[in-house]
Amino acid sequence: MIKEISDKNIQEFSNKVIDAIQCTIGFGEKNLHEPTFCGNEWTYVKDCIDSSFVALGKYTGEFERKVSSFTKSKHAIAIVNGTSALHLSLVLAGVRAGDEVIMPTLTFVSTANAISYIGAKPHFVDSEICSLGIDADKLRSYLKKISVIQNGNCINKITGNKIKAIVPMHVFGHPSNLTELLNISEMFNLVMVEDSAEALGSFFDERHVGTFGKLGVLSFNGNKTITTGGGGIILTDDDNLAEAAFHLSKTAKIKHDYEFIHDQIGFNYRMPNLNAALGCAQMEQLPTILHAKRLLYKKYQKEFNKIENVALLKEPLGCKSNYWLQTIVLDEVYSKYRDQIIKNLHHAGVMVRPIWTPINLLAPYKKCPASDLSVSENIFPRIINVPSNAILT
């Protein structure tokens, strides 16, 4: 039984959090996250417009090479946004209508939406507190209980559907437990597609996330570590999948001097050159931005160490997080006062937000299969993101 806390106590606690944030980032209204443009953004975008090649052009390929080089993924295919990149990756992973796909309930809704576009069903599993990603141990036990391998396919004994893939999501840039999740994907014959939308610049065991699964996805939306306005990328080491991703993202048109032959149902998913031009400049700034975000974490840590009942989320052991969004975790005593605390912070001009509502609680996904989700339920009212801009000084 969690004891009641007075309004006065909550205001005092909120004030301490506000102080910690303002001591770190200064006074005045701050957004949760803004892009940092301090390199060749103008130069490349103007060059792109001057060339008139704003749709197809040299920057899209150049952007892919830069991301490929940074992540050490053999291939990188630039896509119009992260959701579309995930949708196409799932198509390439062989997910089909009626299949189930394992994913954490604690993620942004696009993970589930991308699965739904195929007519497949998300199957929600629980998370662990240290990474906020899928709890591997719990997932292993769960799959042992509910699934059976038949003809090489993992079958959900309860629904009768094939469980085709697993989509770990690296929450706020913190890597999930990839070694264990890879083991599980092999044990149960699931294709792993990493939703690394938030995790450009995050490493697990010195290897960039998004490169452990058969396919991985990054996002360059306006709120991400670097941005292309809207944009995403597919990472893969598999030559055939890379070729297929490229082909399908460009309406599956066969290369020909003049004829229009499309051999599959393709997509209009290629990242425009205009957006990629911005991305090329942003990739050049990435190391500086990541450094600044790590410094910000250290500054916040110093301040939040002084406050009881709240902890700043730290990168998991053996991992390097991009610290995309700085995250505080409230002690359980404050769980049910999250909204009040958020309102107090907003009132003081400090822009914060809670973690997403677990997807299994959203109307369109209430009836999807799910494991026990008690940890997600416990932690979702305790997590608040605080202003996380890279401060370049």
Added chain:
Amino acid sequence: MIKEISDKNIQEFSNKVIDAIQCTIGFGEKNLHEPTFCGNEWTYVKDCIDSSFVALGKYTGEFERKVSSFTKSKHAIAIVNGTSALHLSLVLAGVRAGDEVIMPTLTFVSTANAISYIGAKPHFVDSEICSLGIDADKLRSYLKKISVIQNGNCINKITGNKIKAIVPMHVFGHPSNLTELLNISEMFNLVMVEDSAEALGSFFDERHVGTFGKLGVLSFNGNKTITTGGGGIILTDDDNLAEAAFHLSKTAKIKHDYEFIHDQIGFNYRMPNLNAALGCAQMEQLPTILHAKRLLYKKYQKEFNKIENVALLKEPLGCKSNYWLQTIVLDEVYSKYRDQIIKNLHHAGVMVRPIWTPINLLAPYKKCPASDLSVSENIFPRIINVPSNAILT
């Protein structure tokens, strides 16, 4: 029986076409279509980057207002590209998996793809030579024969499926016969969604195309009359559909100060601010560009009038075409020599392309229902687009 024509004759004919094109647009390599940037393109894009709001921001709404004002559509919802705009429009039109959607076989493949994304089936119908759009008379007779109205739904008696919608496509900017197609859509209870991807600036009976159907779609891809790099827009006069389009294009997130509640399976389809900034500048140039494209048509007309066995495609009676792509129609005697003629033109540095392969002939769509398509089959090897840049002098 069409008589054989000698290589020499084909080369001579090709030379006449080359002469006509070069007399009109000058010598030197010319692309089929390039963007025209001569206004505030860089000013607005720079302002957008300087504001740091490259994803969400003021330009997307401003772009919508400009398109709404120009087309006199009550609402315009800016979307990441034309294919996604059509996909979302079909969702909003109530098309569901298993339904059939009437569309011309002579169109770009995205029309069929957008239908397929829902799990619905394209149902191909024939076109008329004057507009290259759906032949309304032929469609009416066909629907009378194959369909029956049951409980207000149009049912295909052969497949048993519901025929839910009709998607006319305004080929190369030439308006289809909208009065008749509207009549048919009412008679057979089909929702009309106009694929006006190529037709910004085209009018039927002094009303902008894309505003006759329940929903209409424009594209701003790099090859279109004006461009946003990648981009599309949904037009509708229906307040509820407009609100739903906006909502669904932004992941169906309920407006809330901090909470993440999504009430439907939404999409990441909003046009980024960066692309819309370019679009705002382009919309300001649109009247000038349309004027230049009409002048180009007149210049071409003068030249092609001198050549036998070929005609320049003219806007249908009562319509105003944007003349997006200038189009020549070969007489039947040259049907089977199209490829040779195209190669001759390419060899002379004149970039031309044929009309698309009819979609019913593409592998992924071969098994879809279709009416008699004899006119499409007859005209597809006779149509060639010639360089169509707006020449601003």
